[in-house]
Amino acid sequence: MQKKYDHAAIEKKWQEKWDRTGLYVADIENGKNHFYNLWMFPYPSAEGLHAGHAFASTGSDIVGRFMRMNGKDVFQPIGYDSFGIHSENYAIKINENPQDVVKRTTKHYENQLRCLGHGYDWTRTVTTSDPDYYRWTQWLFIKMFEAGLAYKKKATVNFCPSCKTVLADEQVVSPKTAGKDPKNAEGETVSYSEELKVCERCGTIVEKKDLDQWFFKITDYADRLLGGLNKIDWSRRVVSAQKNWIGKSEGMIINFKKENGGNLPVFTTRPDTLNAVTFIAVADEKMYNEGNTEKIGEPNGECAIDPLTGKKLPIWKTNYIAAGYGTGSVMGVPAHDERDMEFAKKYHLDIVEKDPDDSLWERIEKEGWGKKHINYHLRDWLVSRQRYWGAPIPMIDCPKCGWVTVPEEDLPLLLPPISDYKPEGSGRGPLANHKEFYQVACPSCGGQAKRETDVMDTFVDSSWYFLRYPSVKAGTSSKLPFDPVISKKWLPVDLYFGGAEHSVLHLMYSRFVTMVLNDLKHIDFDEPFPKFFAHGLMIKDGSKMSKSRGNVVNPDDYIDKFGADTLRLYLAFMGPMDASPDFRDSGMEGANRFIKRVWKLFNEKPNEKVIPEVTSKLHQTIKKVGSDIGEYKYNTAISSLMELVNMINEYKTYSTEYLEALALLLAPFAPHLSEEAWVEILGKPFSIHKGKRHQEGSVCPRQVS
């Protein structure tokens, strides 16, 4: 009687042994053939990991296992993006302190991740809300400030009335992108319109406010961020999204002289159409109304002079010019611009039909009317938040010395435990109610000064975490954010695996921070992720799996019922990793059937029957599995394994050669089953995940010859 495959016992057994023997602990100091395999760390939510996380993390784990078996020293770390509004909101909801909630949720995540059977190095984890981590986030802020790349400025910014904090431009999106029904400040759902600008997190329509805020000067790096895209191997849609966001336009700034003196500069990408200009349009913020596409305007009473003809050009105040872009004014050329045409028709302005003249580019510069200019859509990164659960900004405002950094030896600047941590929406963070926090002596002159009471956005925390993993060591506190020797060896990340939803958020901020740290000589590379793979988003019942839609699938139930190997196999078999798979229960049975069939195969009475057809199929399969993993097409790798298994069964050729190879090929996808077969049935030395040719004490004959 053949024994049944007891997935629960077998998976538990190997997970414990892997952990006990440190199978996945990377040799950071001595490893030579390094492969830094990184998956975007999750933020620990109350609900725990859902099937989308399992899909993505399994996709990353398969590559890691494959590389390890091929002799790479794989470093595959994991951590938690535990600081920030998402964790804080949940704490508020259940009326607990975020510190306690995070302790619980990270533990839950760890358990879930372990149950999936991923090969993480649990000796080097990162938790962004841990003082030993965020002291270095504060260090980063100080470095930014010292380099002149952090500044506080009063500006018109986006404010979310529900989150009661300002947002970065990148966190303001269309309702479609947010994946939520748009809501007004009172939390009522409003009718959908693509024009609406909402908070990426909660879907609430953002407000404009004039507030004093901290920015990072990412615009200084606009051109490098754009240029760097050409030298990295990233999914095209992400490259495209970053290009669009940076939004480079090449043109000219032309200085029109006003009739009564003074200049009026305009930015244009079409100086060759200067010969058809008939008016000047300037932005008027009072007329500007979000989402209103009806063009309105009125003459401001002045005129500018056309440098070509000397004619007077009326200046109009309008709502169709964006104040924050270019110079906030444009030259109106109805003949070559639809919007100018629409405006000119409505207000009966002149329309001059003239062909564009390329020689104008040169002439305008020669005559001194204007000069070439490159404009970017990208704005500086707003990093301060009027919330509690984040890294305090390490800055002190002294009436005498101005803004002074907290001395590095005083880091971490601890986030004090307070009970009134809920946001008020007053434009100030909860720490602003705590004198004992903000009343400090100026580190420079010793006089009475005031500490900044805003905290940093969670995207600052995650902008550098990948630098920390290799240098961190459990149970030790650090003297540096990252060790220069270790970083030189292990960074940049060899393969970054994650979702495309962070295209212009985390993925751009990380590139920016890396470039800055490179300029400051802390690291010797300027692209953190030379290879990034964007997996698809998991779909359930036709829409993106998300908590707000209530269509999340908890992987735990499936692990209980079928085991992690079945779940992994099912997730990997659904389609190519960059597609968006639709989660269905029905397919799970098929994956489980395959696991059981393979188990049965390993338990057949061995024979040494070798059939050329099967051998040939085996070799094709070996080739295909390897190349498919390299392209993240696990579905076809698995289907070829299924074909192989079908053929072995058909011919009843249970030879050791076939079974060993099958176990090895299956190991990245179903690590527990293959380990059990390898060690317990085939009698091979632990562990299959070291790969056949790289096991201690076992030398492959092929390698000897």
Added chain:
RNA sequence: GCCGAGGUGGCGGAAUGGCAGACGCGUAGGUCUCAAAAACCUAUGGGGCCUUAAACCUCAUGUGGGUUCGACUCCCACCCUCGGCACCA
């Protein structure tokens, strides 16, 4: 409007110039069983031909053209879906 990805059975998907639909799900029939489940076997794109069977014919990869001995695949035009940007001058 601009940039990017895509469109193939009932479903997920395979095939990137050479037998379209691999592999899997589902469905139908069968074996086993007192029965069911599980497992296994067989069939499974549409239409046609045929007493039966083997076989055969024909249509079919979003639409319309083209290149080629041969096109899901390459070229041109268009339609639709998804992602990003957008009164950005």
